[in-house]
Each structure stands twice: as structure tokens, then as C-alpha cells.
Amino acid sequence: MYSYTEFDTAFLAERNAQFRAQVERRIDGSLTEDEFKPLRLMNGVYLQLHAYMLRVAIPYGTLNGAQMRKLADLAERWDKGYGHFTTRQNIQYNWPKLRDIPDMLDALAEVGLHAIQTSGNTIRNVTADHFAGAAADEIADPRPVAELIRQWSTDHPEFQFLGRKFKIAVTGSDTDRAVIKAHDIGLQIVKQDGEIGYKVLVGGGLGRTPMIGKVIREFLPQADLLPYLEAVLSVYNLLGRRDNKYKARIKITVHEHGIDDIRERVERIFDRLRPVWSGVDQDLLPELEAAFALPRLRSGSVAAYDDAYNADPVFRSWADTNLTAHRDPDHAIVSISLKAHGATPGDASADQMRLMADIAERYGYDELRISHEQNVVLPHVHKSNLPAIHAALKSDGLATANIGLISDIIACPGMDYCALATARSIPIAQQIATRFDELKIENDIGPLKIKISGCINACGHHHVGHIGILGLDRAGVENYQITLGGDATEDAALGERVGPGFSADDVIPAIERLVYAYLDLRKESSETFLQTYRRIGLAPFKSALYPRAAVAAE
Amino acid sequence: MPREFTPKVVTASDLLEGDVIYMTATDGWSRDLADAEIITDEAHSQLRLLNAERQPDRVVGAYLADMLPAAAGPQPTHFREEFRRTGPSNYAHGKQETQAGSRG
Numbered sequence: 001m002y003s004y005t006e007f008d009t010a011f012l013a014e015r016n017a018q019f020r021a022q023v024e025r026r027i028d029g030s031l032t033e034d035e036f037k038p039l040r041l042m043n044g045v046y047l048q049l050h051a052y053m054l055r056v057a058i059p060y061g062t063l064n065g066a067q068m069r070k071l072a073d074l075a076e077r078w079d080k081g082y083g084h085f086t087t088r089q090n091i092q093y094n095w096p097k098l099r100d101i102p103d104m105l106d107a108l109a110e111v112g113l114h115a116i117q118t119s120g121n122t123i124r125n126v127t128a129d130h131f132a133g134a135a136a137d138e139i140a141d142p143r144p145v146a147e148l149i150r151q152w153s154t155d156h157p158e159f160q161f162l163g164r165k166f167k168i169a170v171t172g173s174d175t176d177r178a179v180i181k182a183h184d185i186g187l188q189i190v191k192q193d194g195e196i197g198y199k200v201l202v203g204g205g206l207g208r209t210p211m212i213g214k215v216i217r218e219f220l221p222q223a224d225l226l227p228y229l230e231a232v233l234s235v236y237n238l239l240g241r242r243d244n245k246y247k248a249r250i251k252i253t254v255h256e257h258g259i260d261d262i263r264e265r266v267e268r269i270f271d272r273l274r275p276v277w278s279g280v281d282q283d284l285l286p287e288l289e290a291a292f293a294l295p296r297l298r299s300g301s302v303a304a305y306d307d308a309y310n311a312d313p314v315f316r317s318w319a320d321t322n323l324t325a326h327r328d329p330d331h332a333i334v335s336i337s338l339k340a341h342g343a344t345p346g347d348a349s350a351d352q353m354r355l356m357a358d359i360a361e362r363y364g365y366d367e368l369r370i371s372h373e374q375n376v377v378l379p380h381v382h383k384s385n386l387p388a389i390h391a392a393l394k395s396d397g398l399a400t401a402n403i404g405l406i407s408d409i410i411a412c413p414g415m416d417y418c419a420l421a422t423a424r425s426i427p428i429a430q431q432i433a434t435r436f437d438e439l440k441i442e443n444d445i446g447p448l449k450i451k452i453s454g455c456i457n458a459c460g461h462h463h464v465g466h467i468g469i470l471g472l473d474r475a476g477v478e479n480y481q482i483t484l485g486g487d488a489t490e491d492a493a494l495g496e497r498v499g500p501g502f503s504a505d506d507v508i509p510a511i512e513r514l515v516y517a518y519l520d521l522r523k524e525s526s527e528t529f530l531q532t533y534r535r536i537g538l539a540p541f542k543s544a545l546y547p548r549a550a551v552a553a554e
Numbered sequence: 555m556p557r558e559f560t561p562k563v564v565t566a567s568d569l570l571e572g573d574v575i576y577m578t579a580t581d582g583w584s585r586d587l588a589d590a591e592i593i594t595d596e597a598h599s600q601l602r603l604l605n606a607e608r609q610p611d612r613v614v615g616a617y618l619a620d621m622l623p624a625a626a627g628p629q630p631t632h633f634r635e636e637f638r639r640t641g642p643s644n645y646a647h648g649k650q651e652t653q654a655g656s657r658g
Contacts, residue, residue: 032610
């Protein structure tokens, strides 16, 4: 894993000292809120509905045990004993006090963590495939290049005051687990004639105007990456709209000018930048690749795994849903569900964080990942250790066997915490998970992704949920719109709105009708919800959602 | 005919803790909506808001929130204000903790 250098450490210390002074100046009245707000946002501090919120970056979702333990310490010492993992692979603390935040940042710096560029109109924390470096289907680990982009974009003087925020995601395999098509820039590591390079997408994004990213370059040689990104950002910085916040993202720039026009402009600037680019990044890249190298995997019998799998149905059920193929057949990737039925999606208590840190250190080569689906991943586990890990996870409510199933719901904080929200999302997620657990049909339903956002900004990725739920304020009442057929993978698609929204009380029965309709309509039990939807379209699901309207139309 | 004025309270976030606070009739701030001054006159509401905005070392983001007068104190007309005065629904945190503490 990459460890911060002396330079990184000094930079963080200086930045934290600056912020400490800014907080003091705000408290003593030397800075107004208007002056302070952009400064606090640059350091991940929001003022939310009930309290301040600190958003801590987890670059490309990678953590070690010591870092996870520090996150637990923060939760216990300065918050309410828990943290919330987000769809941006970050963690948020919902209750810090303003005066404590500089101390929290200093504590984070002890383990090389920070909150820089987790907010504001800058290049945000770079996200990556949460199975990076471990997945069997990977061409190359996306994290070295994600780290390179982090170093390039941190405090980049030209890109601190963009028209709007800017998000970059990287994947190293054809299977897209990083939702790259819904990012301002999506990078996919590809191989062409034996040479590693990048397929570059631009102009994707969710929110008010959802767009699927468009390919701006089919193949970009590795050494060209940073000057090319700089060219894209330069075009956006100059051409992107600043007259209207809702039209300021690069997706609108690409939409309004067309991808061909944007490509031409980018290539023009790239032609100018490339020859004068120092290439220092390419000198650094081998060091980063070495830092992210696969740990020396141990070998040995996996009989303990096979025995437990055959003997223990609870373990078997967990293994069937929560394990993914590792590049080494004797190892597995473990997804730890933070979606116990009825719990808040993405929340982990300090004790749970410490337990996961212990397990990572003891069995997982000291590596942890945070997924955009708000779960925690142990990327490398020898299969013989899986029974012990399962037992340990079970002891603290972390062994829910539901990865990829209907209760593995993405939900933004919604109006329970967020100042921008128009409705709550967490209780809807809790009720859906509880209801389908009671019905005992979760495994029969199979893969189904429900994603819930509490406002049009779509932090809960509802547009790309197989079932998307969007919470709105309709005449002073919470109202939930349902979209169907969204997909966050390499086949990315935006969901289609079915019809009028439902009240908070009616939305759970509506989802139940939808799911039972799917169970009736599928050709066979192996046909997933999304496959069924793609085969038969919206109409039968619409009839299930609005039975009275369907009868009236007959 | 001018629209009937909906009664209001002045509300904001506490600078140091970020907690929801309400302006009282005696120019103080309370974390409990029941203590808030209910304002029934539009001109007076603007004066009270100006008063809040003059306290940047104490409060952040002051605004006027619609309320209905009641015997138990002002009652929110919108669910957002209901959540602000109560706290999140997934944990008994924020004001709910304080209330549980004061009851206990």
C-alpha cells in the first residue's frame, strides 16, 4: 500500500495548521461565514441539518488497519461512536463540533488521512474499483494511476476554483465496478497491442441532468495521461458555464458543444501541453506500482473452507453471496455488508471498525477497501481463514449475507442529515430491507440493486439503480418517485421513471408489488430483475405499481 | 389583497456546535422550539431576522421558518422544520439525546 512521503506529511501538517487558524479566526469574528465557507469546504467541513459534518477522503477507497482504527477513534472521541461510509468511498462524521475539527484533522494526519478536496469546486477524491489489485478479471491495478492523479490534482493551482466539482473514477477491468460512466471523467485501463493505456470517457454524471459519459479517446498511451487530463480540465475550466450552477458540470459542456467539438479542443491543448510536459509523473509511476504491488500471498490447504462450506449452511449462504473470485484461486475477496437488515446503509460503529481492522491485520494482509456501494472489502483472504473471519464478523453484526441482493441498498443520508435533501432516504432503505427479510424471499429474488436518493442531486445513484427511488417534497409532503432499469456497470443505463410518486407509507408496498411482479414475469429463476425488465419493458411493471390505473384503462 | 402572513420564528445553526437554534423574545437563543418567539407581523419578522444576522459570532445561516402558533409553542408547517427540531430518525441523536437526558 502507498505510504505518505515526507513531502505529503509536511503538506498535510501545513494545511491543517492553516485550517486551525482559519477556524480560530471564524470563532473570534475575524472571518465572516461568507469568507469562511469556501475555506471549510476545501477541508471537507459542511454545515448540515443538525450539526457540522466532516467528510474524510479515503483515496481510491483503500485503507490499512491502522487507518481504520483511527477512523474508529475519531468516531468515539469526537462524534457519536459511528461513521457513515459514502458512495464516494469516503467516510462522514455527522456530529463534530467546529472547535474540534482541527484536532480531528491532526489525528487523521497521523495515519496519512485527510479531508482535502472532499468538497468544493475542485477535483474531488479519486475513486476506483473496490476490488482493485485483487479481482480475477483485472488488466492492471487502477490505484497507482489513481494515486498519481491524486498527487497531480491536490492543490493544483489551475483547478482550485472550477465552475463546479469534478469527479474522476478509474477501473482496471472490463467489468465496471467504479461506475466510470457516471463520472466527469471515467478512465478504464485497456491493453492495445500489448501496451497499457486508457480509454477515456468524459461528461458522465447523475444529479439533476443525468448523462452517461462519452468516449473522448479510445486509447490514450499511459505516458500521456496527466497532460491529457490537464487538457480536458483546461477546456472545461474555460468553456464550462458559470452563469448557472445547475448547468456548470462538464456533462452540460459536453452536451451543449458535442463530444466531437470538445475532443477537438482537448486535442489542441494537449498538442501544446504534451511536448513541454516534464514526464516526472512517469518517473514516479513505477514507485507507485511497487507500493501497490500484490502482497506475497501465502499458500496452504483450503480444506478448512471446504469443510465449513459443506457443514454450515449459514457460512455457505454468506460465502455464496459475499465472496468474489480472487486472482489467486486459493484466495477470495470478502465483502463485509454494512447493510444488516434494518440498519442504516453504510454506517459502522467504532467497535465494528476496530473489528474489521483487526481482521484485516490478522488475516487480510492489512488491507481494507470501501466500496461505492457503502460496504467494506477485505481484498485478499486465504480461503482457509474464511470460517474464522465469518465467525468474527458474526460476533458484531457484520456477517449479513446480502451482497448484491435487494437489501444491499445504497442510500444517501437524506433529510435525516443533509441540508440539501428534499426527503428522507434512510428510513425507506431500512423498511425495504426489513420487509424483504420478513418475507424470506431475498435469495429467491437474486441480484437486485435498489438505490435511493433524498434529492435530485442523486448522491444515492438512484438513476442507475435497477430500482431507483428519488425522494422529493411535493407540496410539503415526502414523495418518492420510482425509476426502473438503471444500470451502474459497463452497460450503464439510466432508469426510466414509471409514473407518479408514492407517499412514504405507500412506497414500501409499491416496491413489494414490483418485486412480486418480477417473480411472476421472469422466464426462469436465473433471469435477473434487470434482464426481465430489458426483455419485457416498463409496461408490466407499471401495471403492478399502479394496479387501479391499469384496471381503469381496461 | 395581500396574502395573509404565516407566523414565523427566527432559526439558525449554532456557530460552534452546528445545532439548530431559535431566537427567543428576549433576544436570546434556545435549542428548544417551544422557547422561540413566534412572530405574527411581517415587518417585525424582518427586524428580528436583521437582529439575528447581526450576530455572526453566535449563529450561522439565520432565516425565517413558517410555524403555526399552539399552546405548546410554535409548530412547524413543513416536515423539514419538524426534522430540524427533532433530530434524525435513524438514531435518537441530537436534540433527542438532550430530551431523553432531561427526562431521565
